[in-house]
Amino acid sequence: MRILHTSDWHIGRTFHGHSTLDALRIVLDRLVDEVRARAVDLVIVAGDVFDSATPAAACYTLLSDTLRALADTGARVVVTSGNHDSAARLGFQAGLLRDGIHVLTDPASVADPVTIDDADGPVHVYGIPFLEPALLRHDWPGVRTQQDALGHAMELVRADLAVRGGRSIAVAHCFAAGVEPTPHLERDIQQGGLDIVPLAAFEGVDYAALGHIHGRQQLAPHIRYSGAPLHYSFGEGDKPRGAWIVDMDADGGTSSEWLALPVPRRLVTLRGALDDLLHGDAHAGAEDAWVSVEYTDDLPQRDPLRRLQERFPFCAKVVHSPTVVPVAESRTYADRVRAARTDAELVDAFLVHVRAGEGLSAAEAEVLAEVQGDRIRVEALA
Structure with a gap:
């Protein structure tokens, strides 16, 4: 079975005040083309489909268009909710979706897999939405942390799998032990011990498709993050954008290939004196990129953003970062x-x-x- 693993679309997110919908549509259209060309059997979207709990109408349009296009390729599609999504809003139309599209947002159904058959038998896909411990304590006694919640969910998955048999995939949105997050990017998550989920939680399944971290990472041969399809911060400008293509054999063994996706507008960080940034030939290649500038003049300069945007129309961020920082005056x-x-x-x-x-x-x-x-x-x- 051939699987495409993606996550963290964040439909509706802005980039320094600019809409990302058009850029994301370009990337998702290419993703659909790759699914068709590569004869993908299953597409997994591991959470944070939307960027907020109250997405605008245009965000629903992009999601609906993309899911419909993916289903038209013949692939099955499994989508889960993340910490940015409203599980209720994302899942309200799940029962109305066409065959082949599955939106899984209910913690009570984590042990009810989507089962897909191929020539080698069934593959059970367990969709685990983002689990908020405070909302689960009455239904899952003893759950106090993310580790507790996901651990309990995976116990339910393993119990069901022991009865069903066959190959298996777990889809989860969490902060797993061993990841390298992008600073100031993955919001609403703590790196303290309470919210880190150990890799041992994913024992018993053949592949764990994770979401939440915006850069691709492989934590074990069968545990991966795909990262986000767009750059949503200058801090991740050097991280590749794409998805994992995973091939699963008859015994549940997996092999993977990284599928690079287009970057509609690259991100560049420039540093130097403001006059050199405004006129230097060395920076000509950045004139069509998203630009973050750190200008090193000793003193703050007049209206630097407007002046920089005359040369770099997509300059989105300017920081005064002098080379020499004067010693602070002791007197007030x-x-x-x-x-x-x-x-x-x-x-x-x-x-x-x-x-x-x-x-x-x-x-x-x-x-x-x-x-x-x-x-x-x-x-x-x-």
């Missing part, structure tokens, strides 16, 4: 103002405060002296 601004004895000292105290330690330059002191001289002359004439 109020102390410096009180200590000032002349107008020049008062202006210098203000500039030190607003320019991170940089006071009057020689040229500025000269201009100030000239202005003060003119003022004195005017006052004398008055």
Whole structure:
């Protein structure tokens, strides 16, 4: 059986205020083409289909179009909910979906697999939605953590599998032990011991298709994250985008191939002096990319985002990151103002405060002296 494992579509997510729907449609259209060309039997979407619990209408349109196109290839499709999805909203139309599309969002049904038969017999696909311990304590006594919840779900899966027999796949959305998360990207998850799920939880199944982490990772030969199909943060700009193609043999053994998907607009981080970034030839290749800029000028510059966008239309983020950070002044601004004895000292105290330690330059002191001289002359004439 040939399986395509994807996850974390995050339909509706914005990128620094910009919609990602058109870019995601390009990627998902290619994914459908690959499913057809590679004769995939089963497509797994391991959670976070939507980015929020209240997606806009256009998000439902993209999801419906994609699921319908995947089903038209002849593949079966299994979708689970993640921590960003509303299980109720994602699953409300599950009973109305066409044959071959299965949306699994109910924790009470984790031991009721979608069974797919091929020439080698049945493959049981157990869809485990994101499990919120606080919502399960009454139904699953003793559950207090993500580890407890997923561990209990997998016990139910193994018990059912012992009766059914055959090959098996578990689909889950969680933070598994051993992953390398993208900083500030995988939201609503803790890296403390309470929310980490040990790999031993997935014992007993032939393949574990995981979601939640946005970069592809293989934690064991049969346990993988596929990552997200788009770059949703500059922090993941160097991570490949795609999906896993997994071939399962008659005994449940698996082999995998990474399927690269297109990147509609690449992500680039540039660092340097603002003038060089605005005019330097070395940065010409980034003019059609999403750009994050760290400009290294000693002082903050006027309106840097607008100026950068004149050259880089898709500049989305600008950070002032001076090469040399001045030593912090031990006195407070109020102390410096009180200590000032002349107008020049008062202006210098203000500039030190607003320019991170940089006071009057020689040229500025000269201009100030000239202005003060003119003022004195005017006052004398008055």
